[in-house]
Amino acid sequence: MASWPAHLFLLLLCLVLLAGAATPQTAPPPSVDSADRWARPGCRSKCGNVSIPYPFGIDPGCFRKGFGINCTNGTAYLGRGPGHNIEVVDILQGTPYLQGTLVVNQYIAYDCYDQNGERSNHYEHWMNISRLPNYKFSRVRNKFVAVGCDALGYIWSDWVNTFWTGCLSYCTNASFVPNGTCSGIGCCTAPIPMDLRYFSLFVTSFHNHSNSRFAPCSYAFLADEGKLDFTLSSFTEDRTREKAPVTLDWAIMNQTCEEANRTDDFACVSPNSYCLNSTNGPGYLCNCSQGFQGNPYLDGSNGCSDIDECSADTSPCAKRCHNREGSYSCSCPWYMYGDGRIDGSGCTSILRILYVSLGVGLSLFFLIAIGSWLYWIHKKRKLGELKQHFFEKNGGSLRPDIRLFSSQELEAASDNYNQSRILGEGGAGTVYRGVLPNQNVIAIKKAKISNDEAEVQQFINEVEVLSSINHRNVVKLLGCCLESQVPMLVYEFVPNGTLAHHVHDEGHIGSLSLEARLRISSEVAGALSYLHSAASTPVIHRDVKTTNILLDHNLTAKVSDFGASRLVPLDQNGLVSLVRGTFGYLDPEYFQTGEFTDKSDVYSFGVVLVELLTGKKPVAKTQAVKNLATLFMDCVNSGRLVEILEERVVDEGTPELLEAAAELAMRCLSLKSNDRPLMREVAMELEALTRWKKHPWGNVDVEEGDSLLAKVGSSSPSVLHDSANSSMEPMVPFEIVR
Structure with a gap:
């Protein structure tokens, strides 16, 4: 047999066979003159108008035990012998859901x-x-x-x-x-x-x-x-x-199918029958398998025999029908195609479909060609409109004179934003390492796709802030890309990771010397001082923390991430906004009032300075006091400064130097912003601390076995006590934890 197209025929044939397997086919009910087929051979098959199928029977030897019928004067009664007067009206047979x-x-x-x-x-x-x-x-x-x-x-x-x-x-x-x-x-x-x-x-x-x-x-x-x-x-x-x-x-009583099948008296004797348990108490019934009809309680010709679906009166096929044992299949002549079923697609002439297909094919060819050309023109125009829309949405018409990168340039530089190029991830976006055609290495900050206009505004704000800043300790903005759905910023590449990585991550704890820590803090303070007082329009960073401080090959600090920063007019001291920042670094006064000033950055820097001195994270998960600023102030006020400092800091610093650095951090962490120093004052003091010469310990009397730093930290920290008593509360009234 040949059919066209062959794969369609095979698919339809499989669907037909699967449908046949999923939906049981019900055999047509037997005609009246076939009642004898249901009775045991040689036995009466009727009593009056009631057909008597086996396992029922009238005469001895014609019924299974317990299924005898008493036929008296043409009326059938259940049972045999005196007292069995229950009149039988009908014994339903031949239809699976009525058997039993x-x-x-x-x-x-x-x-x-x-x-x-x-x-x-x-x-x-x-x-x-x-x-x-x-x-x-x-x-x-x-x-x-x-x-x-x-x-x-x-x-x-x-x-x-x-x-x-x-x-x-x-x-x-x-x-x-x-x-x-x-x-x-x-x-x-x-x-x-x-x-x-x-x-x-x-x-x-x-x-x-x-x-x-x-x-x-x-x-x-x-x-x-x-x-x-x-x-x-x-x-x-x-x-x-x-x-x-x-x-x-x-039902055949007192046994289940599983039990009866192991006995010699199993009632389902027809080869094409199966057993099912009764749904009303104990016992079981027999039924013919799909594609067969007859009496499952009899073997031989009166048992379950194949249904000839291809007979002239009942054939389900349009052209050719092939009867099989328990099933059938349909097919079409070689010059036709289809599933061959009357209730399906039937058989259709190939010549007719060829003419139709040729006309449809040529029409489709021209339609596809014209449509593709129009689609290409439309797509090119829409792409240009989309890029322009993103450009304007991302603030392109307001951008200062910085380099604008195309989306294709940044995709090529980052190897289509390969996962291996990721330098870091945050809540607002992901930073990738990129290489330009001139081999210059850059950092690409790509915002996460979001419908939140506030997140896009953070990127636009960062461009506005960084484009007006030129300082060696502030990460340099090289350009941006505004024609993509989300804006992307391009920075100079700072290769040595974040300050948090060097202070807290495993393998780097204690790797920075005290001299490097003081120098880094001095550089960060200088950059913030420049932002607050030397920039053309003052800038408040609002998110100073060690993860936003990058280090280059020489461990030179670069302040980054100005998404939350704000330009402050010269005639204003601060601005009011929703509280933004990171737990552990957030200014308590800003948290309570919603007004941020340059002194809010001073508080956050004080936390950074304490991190460098102690090596501890700003928010602890295991200590009773979880806020580092609170813990540090408590230790200083109680004369236990040495207990909280990092071991390398204690080993490399003199008591006077450590007390001076701690006193500066304490003033930065004052609860009242008016008690905090200006950032330029902090920068000047840190510059002085970096030049502090190591104390020669000349006349200090140290007993054998005693700790010199312990004595200094516990005996007379006059500078710290005076400072604490004059400008600070004994304890922070609240604690911010992550």
């Missing part, structure tokens, strides 16, 4: 009054199939029903487990009774339990309703809910001699 059920008739309990007030009743009725162990009343299909306008009915059983259940029905006018449904007015229902084999019915009335012209009787019965048609005639017509249809579940 049969319908019988049972009497109705009633309580009636005639017009003279005479009462006639058969208000109690029972039904017992406990002697027929293969049968149970169907819990799913049957309901207990009470009908009448003054009816109290209930059903009870004391077989194995005793139970009582029922319902009450009451009404006063026929117009209130809904027609066609048992909804609680004039009729009510109640469910029955699983594995029920015996019950008694009872019905009674509360009042003498002989004057009722439309509901003289009350009825109670168990019935198959799907076989009832509740109408108003249920009240008016005499139902006392009628019977109600009750559905019974049957």
Whole structure:
């Protein structure tokens, strides 16, 4: 067989087969004249109008134990022998979801009054199939029903487990009774339990309703809910001699499929059958496998045989049908294609599709060619508009005269922002190492993609601040890129990492000498002093911390990250804004008032100076006092300066030098901004400390075994005590922790 296109055919065929595997196909019900196929060969297959399929049977040797049918005068009864008078109406067969059920008739309990007030009743009725162990009343299909306008009915059983259940029905006018449904007015229902084999019915009335012209009787019965048609005639017509249809579940008793399959008496004898456990108590049933029909309890030709889906009357295929054992397939002639199914795409001529495809193909070719050309022009124009939009959004029209890099230049310099080029990451963006075509190394700060205009404004603000600054200890801004979705800044490359890396990271702790620490702090103080008082427009940094201080090859400090900085007009001392900064460095007064000044930078620098002296992080996670500034002030005020200083600082510094540096840090950390020195004063004092010559220890009397620094730190730190008493509170009133 050939089909076109082949891959479409194979795909559709796979889908058809999968659909067939997922949805069970129901065999068509057998015709009336095929009733003999369901009975054991040589046995009667009917009793009156009731078909008798095996494992049921009438004559000896024609039924399985417990499934005998008593056929008397053309009426079928369950069981054989005296006392088996349960009339069989139908044994459902041939349809998988109805197998395992049969319908019988049972009497109705009633309580009636005639017009003279005479009462006639058969208000109690029972039904017992406990002697027929293969049968149970169907819990799913049957309901207990009470009908009448003054009816109290209930059903009870004391077989194995005793139970009582029922319902009450009451009404006063026929117009209130809904027609066609048992909804609680004039009729009510109640469910029955699983594995029920015996019950008694009872019905009674509360009042003498002989004057009722439309509901003289009350009825109670168990019935198959799907076989009832509740109408108003249920009240008016005499139902006392009628019977109600009750559905019974049957099963091969006392074993599960797994247990029965290991015995010689397993009922599922047909080769193409399978077993399933009963859903109403113990036992199991048999069924034919998909694609087969017949009686799974019989072997040979009367058992489960293949369904010929390709027969003339039932073929599901449009052209060619191929019957298989338990299945089938459809195909098309070589000059046609499709899945071949009537309910699918069928079979379509290849010639017809070729003509259509040729016309459609040529049309599509020209449409694609024209569309591609138009798309290229549109994309080029939109790209230009987008770059211009980003340029204006990122403040390009307001930028001073600095170099503008293109997005392509920075992508090439950073190897398309390769992960291996990352120098550092922060909340606002990522810094990449880049190499320009002239081999100059740069640092590219790329903002994170965000819809927050405030974050973009930080980058624009950083350009405005840095473009007006030229200081050797401030990182130099080389240019920016404004045509991308987020702005990017280009800085000089500072190769030796951050000051925090050298002070706190493993492998670098204690690597900086005291001389280097004092020099770095002096350079940072000089840069901040320049920003506060020497720049054309004063600048407040607002985020001074060791992670924003970079070091070059010579460990020269470079202050960076001016995203939170603000230009302060000459006629103002400070500005008011939302609190911005980093925990541990934040000015307490700024935190309380929302007003930041140049003295806010002084406080943050004081924390940096304490970090350099102690080697500790500004916020600790394990100490009782988590804020470094608070801990440092407490140690100084209590004469325990040496305890908090880093070991190398203690070893390399003289007591006078350390006390002087600590006293300067204490003044920077004053809670009141007016008690803090100006940044230029701090810079001058640090410049002096860097030139401090080591004390010769000339006349100091040190006893053997005593620590000289301990004596200095604990005996008479007069400078520190005087400073603390004059300008500082004994303890910080609050603590900022991360």
